[in-house]
Amino acid sequence: MVYRRTHQVVxxxxxxxxxxxxxxxxxxxxxxxxxxxxxxVAIRAxxxxxxxxxYFPSKADLISELIADVxxxxxAAIRRAADAAPGPSSALAAAVTTVAVHVLSQRKLAWxxxxxxVDVDVTASRIASRREIAGEISARIEAAVRAGxxxxxxxxxxxxxxxGALHEALVGPLAPDNMEDPAKLRDAVQTVTLLALRAVxxxxxxxRGLVVQAVLPxxxxxxx
Amino acid sequence: MVYRRTHQVVxxxxxxxxxxxxxxxxxxxxxxxxxxxxxxVAIRAxxxxxxxxxYFPSKADLISELIADVxxxxxAAIRRAADAAPGPSSALAAAVTTVAVHVLSQRKLAWxxxxxxVDVDVTASRIASRREIAGEISARIEAAVRAGxxxxxxxxxxxxxxxGALHEALVGPLAPDNMEDPAKLRDAVQTVTLLALRAVxxxxxxxRGLVVQAVLPxxxxxxx
DNA sequence: TAAAGAACTGAACAACTATTCACACCGGAT
DNA sequence: ATCCGGTGTGAATAGTTGTTCAGTTCTTTA
Numbered sequence: 001m002v003y004r005r006t007h008q009v010v011x012x013x014x015x016x017x018x019x020x021x022x023x024x025x026x027x028x029x030x031x032x033x034x035x036x037x038x039x040x041v042a043i044r045a046x047x048x049x050x051x052x053x054x055y056f057p058s059k060a061d062l063i064s065e066l067i068a069d070v071x072x073x074x075x076a077a078i079r080r081a082a083d084a085a086p087g088p089s090s091a092l093a094a095a096v097t098t099v100a101v102h103v104l105s106q107r108k109l110a111w112x113x114x115x116x117x118v119d120v121d122v123t124a125s126r127i128a129s130r131r132e133i134a135g136e137i138s139a140r141i142e143a144a145v146r147a148g149x150x151x152x153x154x155x156x157x158x159x160x161x162x163x164g165a166l167h168e169a170l171v172g173p174l175a176p177d178n179m180e181d182p183a184k185l186r187d188a189v190q191t192v193t194l195l196a197l198r199a200v201x202x203x204x205x206x207x208r209g210l211v212v213q214a215v216l217p218x219x220x221x222x223x224x
Numbered sequence: 225m226v227y228r229r230t231h232q233v234v235x236x237x238x239x240x241x242x243x244x245x246x247x248x249x250x251x252x253x254x255x256x257x258x259x260x261x262x263x264x265v266a267i268r269a270x271x272x273x274x275x276x277x278x279y280f281p282s283k284a285d286l287i288s289e290l291i292a293d294v295x296x297x298x299x300a301a302i303r304r305a306a307d308a309a310p311g312p313s314s315a316l317a318a319a320v321t322t323v324a325v326h327v328l329s330q331r332k333l334a335w336x337x338x339x340x341x342v343d344v345d346v347t348a349s350r351i352a353s354r355r356e357i358a359g360e361i362s363a364r365i366e367a368a369v370r371a372g373x374x375x376x377x378x379x380x381x382x383x384x385x386x387x388g389a390l391h392e393a394l395v396g397p398l399a400p401d402n403m404e405d406p407a408k409l410r411d412a413v414q415t416v417t418l419l420a421l422r423a424v425x426x427x428x429x430x431x432r433g434l435v436v437q438a439v440l441p442x443x444x445x446x447x448x
Numbered sequence: 449t450a451a452a453g454a455a456c457t458g459a460a461c462a463a464c465t466a467t468t469c470a471c472a473c474c475g476g477a478t
Numbered sequence: 479a480t481c482c483g484g485t486g487t488g489a490a491t492a493g494t495t496g497t498t499c500a501g502t503t504c505t506t507t508a
Contacts, residue, residue, distance in 0.1 A: 164393060
């Protein structure tokens, strides 16, 4: 053999791959999934269109990885917020609030990841993404049920429904679009979180308390 | 003038238009929106592809009308069910149950109308459809609030969230797909209706009662 | 029955982008 | 210094469908 990949080359390749993914993510954040086209993404990443195909077999793979990436970040944020909470109910409230804040602060990206029509099939990736997030929420509901704070229920279905409610209310086509005002934004987060907690069986009064507490640490995120 | 549309011709034209729309609806019910392509729809309707364009300026218009059509039926069903209920809370429960039963009994169609990616822009029509249904639900929530059965709240946001929860839980990609068994189907309807009622502030115990009552008349639909 | 216009046909067209590939380039081994 | 294979390029290709339109058929009126 007369050629071997140097460490330096390996690093450069990895950087390029990451640059392409980042370019795709930025494109999605700017213009939704519709803006994630090979040629524009290549330009953003400072490579030629053909180069993209040295790193991703197809556009579907590129977008699938993008979805997985964003999903991973999201899941980590949810876990962090929930684990920092003092009890199971607070943890659930924190998890829900985190999702709400995240989707609101990156609405175009969230919509793209979740539901925006794409010309290639990314169903599998989207399902996996949802399943991860829903699984985490489901686990938090279950913990609260075990702690005796919530009535017994189908936690998987409940988690799915909760996420559907959040998404539709906050980034769906009927979501209020005048979310520039941070106060309104916080209101929306509080409202849907309250809805979500009551849905799984938290009493109204208690839910209100949990929401207020959960929104406190999330405020910083909203400000950002 | 040497030519005037006869009544007979007018009727035939209307019939053809309706046949095309029906063909589109059947295609969507069979294979989702992806199956609503001009050529196949034309074949189903027993006309040539070009003929479709004599009745609909574009595919977007065809699908938009399809969405509006289905939406109109849906809204009528919701109103009928809700108006037949004895009180505001029952009416809300009936409305929610109706939506749940409908989307479950025509899942492919519902998914197509609501969220399936389409290659043409039907956003406006989808938004209008959602707005109609959400408006109705919102009105029912408001009635229950006025009756003192529910806490005051942003009814529009609540309605949007409720629909999001129903759709995601019942026809979204994470929805359980073994809904062949009517018993499981009814379970799913009950579960999500319960979730929805609690979300807007119905107490757990009372919600359970409302759900049971609401599902009774809906059973017939499920059986169909 | 003939003329005139409307409706219908379906093959050809157009537009959009993902994908390919022949070639140029570069970094590493000898 | 020189060869070699991996890497990058971007113009050309390809496949998919919505849409058009010149020609045909049907319907109505005189």
